[in-house]
Amino acid sequence: MGRTLAKISLVLLLIVALPMGFFLVREFSALTKNEQMVERVFSTQLESILYSINQYSENIVVQWSQSLDQPIAPEDELMQEIVDNLFQNNAAIRAVRFLDLKASQEEAVYFSDSVFSLNVWPEKAEVEQLQTYLDANYQRIKEAQWQDDLLLYFLPKNRSGEQLCQLVVDPRTFMEQNLGPMIQQVAQDLFYIAISDSLTGYVVYANEAEIGNSQSLKQAAMWYLPEYKLGIRLKSKTLDELASERSQRDNYTMMAMGLLVVLGFVFVLVNIRKEMKLAAIKAEFVANVSHEIRTPLALISMYAETLLLKRVKTEEKQVEYLTTIQQESVRLTDIVNRILNFSRIERNRIKYRFERVDLKQVIPEMIASFESHLSAAQVNCCFEASDDDAWVEADREALKTMMNNLLDNAIKYSDKAEKEVRVRVVKRAKQVWVEVQDNGIGISSKNQKHIFDQFYRVTEGDLAHRAKGSGLGLNLVKRMMKVHGGQVTVRSKLGEGSTFILKFPLKTEKDVQNSNR
Structure with missing residues (x-):
């Protein structure tokens, strides 16, 4: 049996483990591919958002350059009006300067709200590079850092490269007032978007008050703010x-x-x-x-x-x-009847005829019908009953079968010279108990758990040879008591005998009348 069970276990393990292992490998492989795809899609989407914000900043700078690229002298009053209008609509612009490249001198300078000293111009090579772009009909805007300010340079098309225009921009104000509305519009309630210092990682602008560590953001360089980085991540959770x-x-x-x-x-x-x-x-x-x-x-x-x-x-x-x-x-008839009864119960083919019976009357009759067996085994059997009513609903044949089984066990499992069996009918609360007590060998607590199982027999020592049986008797009693709405229990100690108790639900006259309606 042990080898057979081991083989069956191995086969079951292979049947379960192989498909499950294949499923797990396939599932994790599919998840990995899906995650990679989601990562690519998400990264592309974030890059697209960052690109759109950078593109928006470029559009702003290009608008500034176009408004200043007029066929007007830098010191002209009309240019003054244009620059004042530019200051009024863009608080980030601190100053606008014009340089005559041929004379290498400043032609005009305009300040927004404060006057400050500035004498920083691009190198000659940078100017030549801007001129090359302009000759190709592309106006390139060059950025540079000066202290805390941003410097933007470009060559006006209307002056054919003879003049250089410079804008002094406050980066913080540019982020808040010019880029802020666009960032808020893009972010909505989905993203955290922040601009941080590229060296320290310190967040200088964000669409939310508490955005956390900027390292958790997907970042990109800002086109016109080289000292800063633009970052973005999901508001709910990061991909990780x-x-x-x-x-x-x-x-x-x-x-x-x-x-x-x-x-x-x-x-x-x-x-x-x-x-x-x-x-x-x-x-x-x-x-x-x-x-x-x-x-x-x-x-x-x-x-x-x-x-x-x-x-x-x-x-x-x-x-x-x-x-x-x-x-x-x-004896042969009893064996056959026991097997037939068990077979009928197993197939739910047995039919019960319940009637109201007085256990104080029918139990002695059943003991008397079993008298020949008791006498042959030299067993002294006595009956005791209380004065209380002992009326129950029961099938007489089933009741006789149960009593015969219990009395037969009391005979078989006794090694005393003077064998005694006491049968008692006792009323207990809402039940009537039929107790069959013997002075036999008793049952160990280990075996008491199984004696009502089908085919189970106690085989300790030579008991299996001394007491013949099929292992069906007590199981039949258990099944029949269940049909009667009761139960069978046992009290026993080794060497002191056993007491089997049939517990029937008590049926009063009123209960019988209600059940017959």
Whole structure:
């Protein structure tokens, strides 16, 4: 049995483990590919958002350059109006300067709200590069850092490269007033967008008050703010957090699936073990019953043959042989009836005829019908009953079967010289108890858990040889008591005997009348 169970376990393990392993590998592979795809899509989307913000900043700077690129002298009053209008609509612009490249001198300078000293111009090579772009009909705007300010340079097209225009811009104001509305519009309630110092990582502008560590943002360089970086991330969770959450959730799911598989595996093994054990018990049951049937058949056959051959000389011997044949026939009938009753109960084919009976009256009658067995085993059986009512709803044949089984066990499992059996009918609260007490060998607490199981027999020592049986009697009692709405229990100690108790629900006259309506 052990080797068979091991083989079945191995086969089940392979049947369960291989598909599950394949599924897990395939699932994780699919998840990895999906995550990579989501990562690419998300990165592309964030880059697109960052690009649009940079493009917006370029549009602003280009608008500034176009408003100043007029065929007007720098010191002209009309230019003064243009610059004043530019200051009024763009608080980030602190100053506008014009330089005559041929004379290498400043032509005009305009300040927004404060006058400050500035004498910083691009290198000659940078100017030549701007001129090259302009010759290709592309006006390039060059950026540079001066203290805390941003310097923007470009060559006006209307002056054919003879003049250089410079704008002094406050980066913080530019971020807040010029880029802020665009950032808020893009971010909505989905993203955190921040501008941070590229060296220190310090966030100088954000669409939310508390954005956290800028390192968690996907960042890109700003086209016209070289000292700063533009960052973005999801407002709810980062991709790493989402992946971690998904991984944790999948781990829990896989653990739950694994646990279910293990539980199912254990459940199948336990049931297989039970079925194998039951098959072994059934085989043992068939062997026991065959042996138990063979014994009375052999006696009947032997004594009948002896009588037929007229080898019995005295009348007393003839009576003895006939009595033995009759007793063995009854014993054989009991065995067959027990098996048939069990088979009917198993298939729900047995029919009960319930009637109101007085246990104080019917139990003594059943003991009297079993008197021949008690006398043959030299058992002293007495009946006791209380004065209370003991009316119950019961099937008489089932009740007789149960009493015969309990009395038969009391006879078989007794090793005392003076065997005693006490049968009591006692009223307990809403129940009527029928107690069958013997002074036999008793039952250990370990075996008490199983004696009502089908085919189970106590086989400790040589008990299996001394007390013949099929292992069905107590199981029949249990099943029949369940049909009667009651139960059977046992109290027992080794060496002190056993008491089996049939607990019937009490039926009063009122209960019977209600049930008959």
